[in-house]
Amino acid sequence: MDFNEPEEEEFGFSRNYFLAKEAGTSGKKSARKLSDINVVDEQELREASANIEPKHQNDIAALVNSYKSLYPKWVFDLRCGFGLLMYGFGSKKLLIEDFASTALAAYSVVVINGYLQSVNIKQVITALAEILLEQLKSKRKLPSGSLPNFQQSFRSRSMDDLCAFLDRPEMDENDSFICVVVNNIDGPGLRDSETQQYLGRLASCSSIRVVATIDHVNAPLLWDKKMVHTQFNWCWYHVPTFASYKVEGLFFPMILAHGSSNQSAKTAVIVLQSLTPNAQSVFRILAEYQLSHPDDEGMAIDNLYSLSRERFLVSSQVTLNAHLTEFKDHELVKTRRHPDGQDCLYIPLANEALEKLLSEIS
Structure with a gap:
């Protein structure tokens, strides 16, 4: 028996692996650009998607209807001080709104639509404080002389003060x-x-x-251990509905459609996330300069190199040129001639879209 045979097989496998990796990286760099994608008008795409005939409607309705038997348990969990977190494939909007309108009819309910970009958490907490104030007035748990002062100062109060008001001991019922x-x-x-x-x-x-819903696979990463077990105190419920995200999808630009600067920012985020952290930081320097100097033609390459070198992002002009080539190949950065004859770099995005892009890659 040849005891060296397994070792030779393992060596041959390892050798083939590295040869395959070498062959994979030796090819030419792709010259494809985002602008090469054949996209259509967003309105036309939405009209086409709206005409798609839904399937299995009866099965979906029966599945959602089966969750109604859990309503009493959900109310019991809320009364015990827990929060409800619904997860699973499909839109759960109609499910939890039906739960709120039927099982929670005896309680005050405030709905927050997190799929909207314009949600203002300060306005939400202020509205909750005003609702609580009305409840306290009806139950006469506040001195009558203090009520006008509370109501007048809600909108000018800090978030800490509003949260302290909502956490009143007399409402611990x-x-x-x-x-x-x-x-x-x-x-x-x-x-x-x-x-x-x-x-x-x-x-x-x-x-x-x-009572909340999540749909992103990485949503639990938003919270640390303290938030999950002490603040939210979640009871997790798997309630897949397989329902269409029709309402939620109205507020997201379609990835196969062209037009808005927001969509350009989203495609830019996808490209930047595939680059190295140093390349992203170099792009951030250029973006921050463009936002702080809106009237300039762009940022001179020498200035970008100096700042990047000071922050230890590049070690030579060759390294910076490699990053710039990557940016230009994907049309993230363009050049134009300054009146003094110097080439300047700029990002072809509006300031609003550029700010949103920076917040996304941070």
Whole structure:
């Protein structure tokens, strides 16, 4: 028996692996650009998608209807101080709104649509404080002389003061609370860290209960251990509905459609996320310069090299040129001639789209 045979087979496998990797990286660089994609008008694409005939409607309706038997348990969880987090494939908007309108009819309910870009968490918490104030007035749990002062100062108060008002000890009753229904708590309007922190503080208030849905596979990464177990205090429920994201999708530009600067920013994010962290940082320097010097033709290459070298992002002009070639190949950066004859770099995006791009890659 040849005991060296397994070792030779393993060596041959390893050798073939590295040869394949070498062959894969030796090919020419792709010359394809985002502008080469044959896209259509967004309105035309939406009309075409609206005409797609839905399938399995009866099965979907029966599945969603079967979750109604869980309504009493969900109400019990809320009364015990837990929050409800619904996950699973399909839109859960109609499900939790039906739950709120039927099983929570005896409670005050506020709906937040996280799929909207324009959600303002300060306005939401202010509205909740005003609702709580009306409840306290009806139950006469506040001195009558203090009520006007509360109402007049809500909009000018800080978030800390509003959260402190919502966490009043006299409202620590499981049968009396305000329910906050959040469609897509992982949506673009609520996804940033600061907003999630405020939502966690809101959920921990004695007078608030939260019912929320998530759809992104990485949504749990928005929260740390303290937020999950102490503030939100989630009860997780797997409730796939297989329903269309028709309403939520109205507020997202289609990836196969052209037109808006927001869509250009989204495609730019996809490209930048595939680049190295140093390349992203070089792009950030150029973007920040463009935002702070809106009247300039662009940023001189020498200036970009100096700043990049100071921040230890590039070691030579050759390295910077490699990054710029990557940017230009994907049409993230373009050049134009300054009146003094010097070539300047600029990003072909509006300031609003550029700010959104920077927040996405941060």
